[in-house]
Amino acid sequence: MPQQKFILGSEEWCSFPELGIPAIKARVDSGAKTSALHAINIAPFIKDEEHWVKFDINPIQNNLKTVIHCEAKLIDKRVVKSSSGFREQRFVIQTNLCIANATWPIEMTLTNRDSMGFRMLLGREAMSGRILVDPEQKYLLEQPSIDQLKEFYLNAINVKSGLRIGLLASNPELYSNKRIMEAGEMRGHEMHFLNIKECYMKLDADKPEIHYRGGKVLDNFDAVIPRIRPSITFYGCALTRQFEAMKVYCLNSASAITQSRDKLFSLQLLLRNGVDIPTTGFANSPLDTDDLIKMVGGSPLIVKLLEGTQGKGVVLAETKKAAESVINAFKSLNANILVQEFIKEANGKDLRLFVVDGKVVASIQREAAPGEFRANIHMGGTASVVKPTPEEKRIAIKAAKAMDLRVAGVDIIRSAKGPLLLEVNSSPGLEGIEGATHKDIAGEMIRAIEKNFKSKLK
Structure with missing residues (x-):
């Protein structure tokens, strides 16, 4: 006789008694093959001559202070491809899932799901033969109240303040x-x-x-x-x-931020440290416009305001006449500008490499919106996961070091003559790169601070 299936909504509560997790909200996703559990401080270890893994979890959504210490037998290490195309090697455990008064063993990967919101994702392998999903419904099973959650986690560890x-x-x-x-x-x-x-x-x-x-x-x-x-x-x-x-x-530091905001000085500093950039010109007088255009290889070319940011004050001049008009218009306003060669073969794409404490922790490719030449997410562009080359990583790390920045967003463009550095940002945004890569970059920034205070945190 076939097993009777029960219906779940797109979000439900479940529990993992073997892990000491009495209640956790799950995203029910039949589009995902594997189930995933939010985990931090993941560390494998040997127990009774078998491979195990220990990890911490914040089981309650939007509650970062309640921590459960868990350990489980390790059954596999698996490369998982996320919905954005990012590949990550994860530890895999097996434990009993309790939901709708039923209990059965499921496999789960362990990963940091901070940027995803839900602490648990229930995939189709765990549901196969047992569950039907009604995506229009939520919480068809019992939903615990705030008081019940407090009672469930009364004995959980509250994280003590460190720094x-x-x-x-x-x-x-x-x-x-x-x-x-x-x-x-x-x-x-x-x-x-x-x-x-x-x-x-x-x-x-x-x-x-x-x-x-x-x-x-x-x-x-x-x-x-x-x-x-x-x-x-x-x-x-x-x-x-x-x-x-x-x-x-x-x-x-203040000095590192100050020099990163001076586009001309930062480019000079980067060149002095052996980092290649697109050919760039700078002049004080409109009388030098003609030679300035020749200097960067003629049109099309890019005109940048020195004080501009996030793509503002950046103009593509497609002809020599347009370039002269734009340059002279800016000069008539006493604006300081850079003139830079246009890398046509980049096709509206660039790379953002996020460097923390001398290490590239995440990278994305940004692509310009239709009709735009700048790969800018703030202006309708898109971001996707990309694997940078060793040379691109080397440039990003070298650029951050040259600017004396412990945290930097380094923008690189791929040209026919190799990767070229566009800009180094001392306050890079996290939303686009965390959303695309699902990496905990904010956590990497905190870890960089902790590294400086190791003795105080012991």
């Missing part, structure tokens, strides 16, 4: 800033959002201070993560320097 970390930025609702705050809290640190515009400082040889609106003194910070908008670079870097004067560890 006191400030995020020096402008918008607490920005994806990147929210993720950094979450990542720090998840790793047990005391996180504080510090709005740049609400900070002011006292310059004093004996006791330099930073105050927050209302008179609160910002003291006893272990580290600060500066994420400064280009429009407030001067004041944001002044605050960062003040924190440095107070012996606070800053993930990116």
Whole structure:
């Protein structure tokens, strides 16, 4: 007699008694072959001459302080391809799933699902022969209340505060800033959002201070993560320097951020350190426009405002006449510009390599929107996972080191003469690259701070 199947909605609650997880919300996804469980601090070990794996999990969505320590027998290591095409090697465990008053063993991969929201994904292999899915419904089974969840996890470990970390930025609702705050809290640190515009400082040889609106003194910070908008670079870097004067560890220094925001100086610095860039021209007078255009190989060419950011103030001049018009128009406004060769063979694509503490932790390819020449996600472009070449990784790491940046978004373009560096960003956004790669880049930034405080965290 065939087994009777039961119906689940697209989201349901389940439990894993062998792992000590009494309730966890799962995304029910028949499009995914394998089930996946959110896990951090994953470490294999030997137990009774068998391979096991231990890991931590934050089982409640949007709760980063409740932690369950788990261990399970390791049954496999498997390369899993995500929906965005990213391939990742994962540990595989087998454990009993309890759902709808039924229990059966399922295989699950362990992976960091911070950027995915749901701590659990239930794939079709685990559902086969037992479950039907109604994607229009949710929580067809019993849904625990907040009080019940508190009761379930009454004996769970609450992460203790480690370091006191400030995020020096402008918008607490920005994806990147929210993720950094979450990542720090998840790793047990005391996180504080510090709005740049609400900070002011006292310059004093004996006791330099930073105050927050209302008179609160910002003291006893272990580290600060500066994420400064280009429009407030001067004041944001002044605050960062003040924190440095107070012996606070800053993930990116004020001097590194300042030089990264000076496009001309940063390109000169990169060239001095052996990093190739597209041929670039710079002149003060409109009288030199004709030779400036010849210098970069003629039209088409790119004209960039030195003060521009996120693709703003970047113009493609397709003819010599258009180039002369654009250059002279900017010059008539006393604007400082760069003129740069146009890499036609890149076909509207570039690479963003995210460097943290001297290591490339993620990379994406950005493609321009139809009708655009700039590969810019903010302007309708798309992002996809890409594997950079060893040479591209070397350039990214070398560029970040030359700029003295511990965190950097390095933009590279693939040309007929090899990879060329376009720009180095000292406050790179996380949304596009985390969304495409599903990597915990915010966590990598926090780990870079922890590395500096190893002795304090022991």
